[in-house]
Structure formats: structure tokens, C-alpha cells
Amino acid sequence: MKIEEHIKFWLESAEHDLEAAESLFAAERFDWCLFLGHLVLEKALKAIYVRDNDSQMPPRTHSLVKLAEKTTLPLTEEQKLFLDEVTDFNLEVRYPEYRNEFRRKCTRAFCEERFNKIKEYHKWLRSQLESGQS
Numbered sequence: 001m002k003i004e005e006h007i008k009f010w011l012e013s014a015e016h017d018l019e020a021a022e023s024l025f026a027a028e029r030f031d032w033c034l035f036l037g038h039l040v041l042e043k044a045l046k047a048i049y050v051r052d053n054d055s056q057m058p059p060r061t062h063s064l065v066k067l068a069e070k071t072t073l074p075l076t077e078e079q080k081l082f083l084d085e086v087t088d089f090n091l092e093v094r095y096p097e098y099r100n101e102f103r104r105k106c107t108r109a110f111c112e113e114r115f116n117k118i119k120e121y122h123k124w125l126r127s128q129l130e131s132g133q134s
Helices: 003-026 030-052 064-069 077-094 096-105 108-130
Strands: none
Touching: 003 030, 003 108, 030 064, 030 077, 030 096, 030 108, 064 077, 077 096, 077 108
């Protein structure tokens, strides 16, 4: 697969997940909305990883910070903290020991604030790819 095709694969998958997350937010399934929000950022970061690492397959990790650190993205500590928080959404929905507490935490306000920020990060990550910079 050419590098452009590889990047396109990850970006199209991220867009698909973003649309699904929007539907889940509208249906008030806030925990799953944030879970998919994590996947949106993971896949966008994997597209950047492919660009920055000569089209290699991205590592099999769900840690957004670890992925970002393997790219040339200039992340601030604040950005790393947010990516770390979003990574937790991946675990908190899937594992029973976290699920019920996470659902209680996922009010509309909690989800809306974080989902809007996820969408901002997604837009920023796409802009980094489109500009050919990071």
C-alpha cells in the first residue's frame, strides 16, 4: 500500500467513527460516544504515524500519548494530559470494573465538553496532515 493510501485508510476510518460518535451523542449514549471519540483520535494519530514513519504499520497500542510521541507532533503537556484522559475512555467503557462508574460520570455536560475537544483535536490532527507538517 502506498503511503497516501495508508494515510487515507486511517483518516476515512476516523471520519466514519466520528459520524457514529455524533449519532451516539444525539442518542444520549454518552459513554460510547466518548469511546468512539478515542478511536477517532487514535486513527488520526495512526495516519500521522504512517506519514512520519515511512508508511510503517502503526504500533498496536491504544495509548494516544504513546502514539503521538512516535510522531513529529509538537505536543504540550496540556495536550498530553487530554490525550491521556481520552485513552482512559477506551478502558472505562469496555471493562466491567470501570463501566458503571464511568456511565455515572458521563453526563451530557461531561460528554459534550470532552467530545467537542475531541473534535477540535481531530480537526487539528487533520490540518497537520493536510499542511504536510506537524
